[in-house]
Amino acid sequence: MPAGEVPPGDDADPAARAGVWQSSPPGSMYDYIRVASFSLDRAGRIDHWSRRAEEFFGVAAEEALGRDPIAAFAPPDVQVRAHERLAQILDGREWNGLVPYKDASGGNGLAEVYVMPSDDGAVCIALDVATLRQIETDVAASQAVFGQSPMGFVLFDTHLRLIRVNERFAEVFGRPAEGHRGRGPHDFLSRVEADRLTAALRQVLETGEPVLDMPLVGTVPGDPVRRRWAMSLYRLHSGGIPGQGGHAGRPIGVAGLAMDVTGRQRAEREAAHARRNLALLNEAGSRIGTSLDLETTARELLDVAVPHFCDLASVDLYQVLLSGEEELTGATDGSGQVRRVAFASAVSDAPVVMAGDDDVSPGEGPVSVGAVHRYRFGSASARALRTAQPQVLDGEGANDLGGTLVQSTLVVPMVARDTVLGLVQFSRAKGSEPFAERDRMLAEELAARAAIFLDNARLYRREHERALILQRSLLPPDDPEAAGLDIACRYLPGSMETEVGGDWFDVIELPGHRTALVVGDVMGRGLRAAVAMGELRTAVRTLAMLDLEPAEVLAALDEVVGGLGAPRQGMARRSKDPGDADLAEVYLATCIYVVYDAVTRRCTIANAGHLPPVLVEPGESPLLLELPRGVPLGVGGEPFEEIEVQLADGALLALYTDGLVESRSHPLDEGLDAFRDSLAGPPRPLEDVCDHVLATLDTAHGEDDIALLMARIRGLSPDKVGDWTLEPQPTSVARARELARDQLLAWGLDDLVDTTELLVSELVTNALRHGYGDIRLRLLLDRTLVCEVWDSALMQPRRRRARDTDEGGRGLQLVTMLSQSWGSRRTHRGKTVWFELALRGGAASAGPSVEDLLSMY
Numbered sequence: 032m033p034a035g036e037v038p039p040g041d042d043a044d045p046a047a048r049a050g051v052w053q054s055s056p057p058g059s060m061y062d063y064i065r066v067a068s069f070s071l072d073r074a075g076r077i078d079h080w081s082r083r084a085e086e087f088f089g090v091a092a093e094e095a096l097g098r099d100p101i102a103a104f105a106p107p108d109v110q111v112r113a114h115e116r117l118a119q120i121l122d123g124r125e126w127n128g129l130v131p132y133k134d135a136s137g138g139n140g141l142a143e144v145y146v147m148p149s150d151d152g153a154v155c156i157a158l159d160v161a162t163l164r165q166i167e168t169d170v171a172a173s174q175a176v177f178g179q180s181p182m183g184f185v186l187f188d189t190h191l192r193l194i195r196v197n198e199r200f201a202e203v204f205g206r207p208a209e210g211h212r213g214r215g216p217h218d219f220l221s222r223v224e225a226d227r228l229t230a231a232l233r234q235v236l237e238t239g240e241p242v243l244d245m246p247l248v249g250t251v252p253g254d255p256v257r258r259r260w261a262m263s264l265y266r267l268h269s270g271g272i273p274g275q276g277g278h279a280g281r282p283i284g285v286a287g288l289a290m291d292v293t294g295r296q297r298a299e300r301e302a303a304h305a306r307r308n309l310a311l312l313n314e315a316g317s318r319i320g321t322s323l324d325l326e327t328t329a330r331e332l333l334d335v336a337v338p339h340f341c342d343l344a345s346v347d348l349y350q351v352l353l354s355g356e357e358e359l360t361g362a363t364d365g366s367g368q369v370r371r372v373a374f375a376s377a378v379s380d381a382p383v384v385m386a387g388d389d390d391v392s393p394g395e396g397p398v399s400v401g402a403v404h405r406y407r408f409g410s411a412s413a414r415a416l417r418t419a420q421p422q423v424l425d426g427e428g429a430n431d432l433g434g435t436l437v438q439s440t441l442v443v444p445m446v447a448r449d450t451v452l453g454l455v456q457f458s459r460a461k462g463s464e465p466f467a468e469r470d471r472m473l474a475e476e477l478a479a480r481a482a483i484f485l486d487n488a489r490l491y492r493r494e495h496e497r498a499l500i501l502q503r504s505l506l507p508p509d510d511p512e513a514a515g516l517d518i519a520c521r522y523l524p525g526s527m528e529t530e531v532g533g534d535w536f537d538v539i540e541l542p543g544h545r546t547a548l549v550v551g552d553v554m555g556r557g558l559r560a561a562v563a564m565g566e567l568r569t570a571v572r573t574l575a576m577l578d579l580e581p582a583e584v585l586a587a588l589d590e591v592v593g594g595l596g597a598p599r600q601g602m603a604r605r606s607k608d609p610g611d612a613d614l615a616e617v618y619l620a621t622c623i624y625v626v627y628d629a630v631t632r633r634c635t636i637a638n639a640g641h642l643p644p645v646l647v648e649p650g651e652s653p654l655l656l657e658l659p660r661g662v663p664l665g666v667g668g669e670p671f672e673e674i675e676v677q678l679a680d681g682a683l684l685a686l687y688t689d690g691l692v693e694s695r696s697h698p699l700d701e702g703l704d705a706f707r708d709s710l711a712g713p714p715r716p717l718e719d720v721c722d723h724v725l726a727t728l729d730t731a732h733g734e735d736d737i738a739l740l741m742a743r744i745r746g747l748s749p750d751k752v753g754d755w756t757l758e759p760q761p762t763s764v765a766r767a768r769e770l771a772r773d774q775l776l777a778w779g780l781d782d783l784v785d786t787t788e789l790l791v792s793e794l795v796t797n798a799l800r801h802g803y804g805d806i807r808l809r810l811l812l813d814r815t816l817v818c819e820v821w822d823s824a825l826m827q828p829r830r831r832r833a834r835d836t837d838e839g840g841r842g843l844q845l846v847t848m849l850s851q852s853w854g855s856r857r858t859h860r861g862k863t864v865w866f867e868l869a870l871r872g873g874a875a876s877a878g879p880s881v882e883d884l885l886s887m888y
Contacts, residue, residue, distance in 0.1 A: 247259070325489060423466060501565070543630070547627075549622065
């Protein structure tokens with residue numbers, strides 16, 4: 032058969048099947064192998080040399096014709112044996128074998144030669160062995176790919192019909208490989224997917240451009256699960272040299288490589304979920320817990336969760352936790368009261384949530400933020416609170432947060448230190464992916480992280496509230512009152528975290544319409560300084576009730592401070608903190624103590640290392656009082672001095688701590704000058720003066736506490752004082768009753784006459800019986816009525832219970848029962864016994880009548 036022509040076959044075109052021989056088109060199988068043909072005459076000489084022989088051996092026909100092929104092309108060492116074999120062939124024997132030769136490039140090659148005897152000599156066909164081996168390798172590789180590859184290989188012809196599939200493809204679609212021959216895409220895919228694949232096949236066949244990783248979705252026989260494939264398509268050509276590529280030949284079909292990516296996509300989704308969850312946890316670590324506030328921490332949790340993890344979410348905490356109670360009692364069955372502290376939604380038509388009514392139940396409508404409610408015992412939320420285990424709700428049971436919008440809800444308890452604090456609900460709306468196991472684990476982790484911060488915030492709130500309760504108890508009343516004084520005060524703690532520090536002031540009413548004004552400053556800041564200040568303030572009040580002179584009060588207080596600074600017995604042994612063994616530095620303080628007498632308008636002042644008061648007399652410039660500075664309390668070893676200052680009516684006395692006038696931004700002298708300037712000007716109400724001072728001076732530095740106590744002098748007018756001296760004789764008792772009755776009638780206190788007469792009679796009688804020298808009787812009228820009886824004896828009266836047979840001893844019992852209060856104090860020349868009566872609605876009017884009391888005796 033002539034080279035370049037092929038017999039008709041099954042794959043020929045219609046003209047060939049009709050019996051017409053035609054030339055093979057470019058790219059036939061002969062392009063893939065090196066083949067040469069020539070013939071020998073009966074003498075063994077070359078008498079025909081084909082064009083392919085010229086290409087094979089590199090010898091032109093005119094050079095080859097008539098030559099001995101063995102002498103021309105065989106190596107010298109095989110020529111003898113080759114001539115013997117050629118002689119046998121010319122005798123009529125066929126031969127097939129391997130023959131070495133020199134190719135067109137001059138190199139050595141090996142050819143498989145087939146020699147067929149003929150009447151005229153012999154016909155020889157030579158095939159290059161290397162090419163044949165390459166073809167065998169390619170065929171073997173093709174068989175291996177089709178037979179052993181885990182991916183599906185398919186070959187479509189130009190009519191888009193399968194002409195070959197590998198075993199993997201056949202196995203997936205449930206029929207033998209041969210059974211797929213002639214099938215089209217619509218025979219194994221759905222209509223939509225088959226249309227897509229058909230269009231892609233046509234595109235590849237027409238353009239030659241490959242299609243890579245085309246997604247296809249379908250099912251396979253016996254498996255209802257939808258599979259996903261990634262299919263790559265490329266056009267096949269008939270031309271090219273093995274191992275060298277080449278698309279010079281005609282298109283003969285499309286090859287496809289299909290990979291099942293169902294599992295890979297699932298793994299990719301899992302990996303994406305894992306990356307998302309990790310990112311969410313990282314965000315939670317940076318955003319949750321930035322504040323020690325319960326509500327803020329709850330909102331931070333929801334800011335992380337919505338919308339990245341869920342569509343709606345809420346946080347409910349036990350009400351007892353928010354109220355600061357020690358134990359979370361009444362909540363062990365999950366039905367305890369909870370308060371909704373936070374809610375977030377990414378769904379535009381979710382229920383509107385606003386602060387609203389208390390004590391509502393979920394299921395009766397959306398629970399508003401701030402509302403207190405209970406979960407029914409059998410509900411999933413109560414079960415989560417009771418068991419500390421998360422609950423997954425789907426369908427109608429998941430509708431608490433968003434009504435019919437919600438399709439899936441995770442109810443996760445918030446547990447810290449083995450204590451359930453509340454719960455968080457994560458909900459996803461319809462159309463979102465329902466919660467899976469990985470989501471439950473993530474929700475638990477988010478809730479656990481938030482619970483730790485919530486518990487820390489709870490403990491902080493509890494301790495902070497304790498500290499504030501303690502600190503508030505250390506401050507005097509907001510509007511202290513005193514006889515003969517207008518009082519205004521301000522306190523600014525140096526730290527916004529506390530309400531009081533080491534500075535303090537106090538207004539203490541003393542007998543005889545006298546008032547003690549105290550301002551002090553404990554060195555240090557914070558709670559420890561506040562505790563020390565509270566102890567000192569209590570000590571000052573106790574000492575003031577003894578009615579000691581100001582210098583004596585500071586001397587006694589100095590000893591108290593020295594005791595406070597000493598280590599507690601056993602503290603050093605019990606405490607692991609070395610600083611607890613020595614608190615002496617904490618208990619150093621400055622203090623100024625002023626006693627004002629409303630009758631005489633005289634102040635007695637003692638100072639323990641404190642800044643001097645500022646005095647503003649009417650019409651005068653403010654000035655600093657010159658006082659003995661003294662040493663701070665706690666230093667010890669130095670006596671305290673006191674001075675007396677006579678004040679004019681309407682004068683202003685300002686006591687303060689160094690935080691008001693000293694800071695890093697300016698020295699003390701500048702601050703004192705600015706303080707005095709702020710007090711200058713026309714008289715104003717004291718409250719306005721305080722506000723003006725704080726607005727004018729630098730009080731926002733936050734370096735130290737600030738205490739400011741201002742008192743304006745309003746002395747008792749002479750008509751409010753009755754003062755008499757009585758001789759030490761029995762007739763003075765009647766005289767004292769007469770003077771007291773006349774004075775009370777003049778003041779219009781008729782309802783107090785009988786009580787006052789009786790009590791004055793008892794005190795003057797005791798002065799005659801137990802004292803000596805002249806007796807002084809004084810009545811003072813201000814907010815109350817005060818009666819004082821003075822004598823020269825130092826022995827203090829002592830109340831005792833009189834027996835039925837005793838003739839006396841009942842006088843002080845009467846004083847105790849009829850007066851609002853009574854007491855005695857030492858003076859420079861003896862003692863003073865006093866009692867106090869309320870003007871209206873007080874003890875005098877509320878107690879038994881004088882007649883009832885006299886009947887008892």
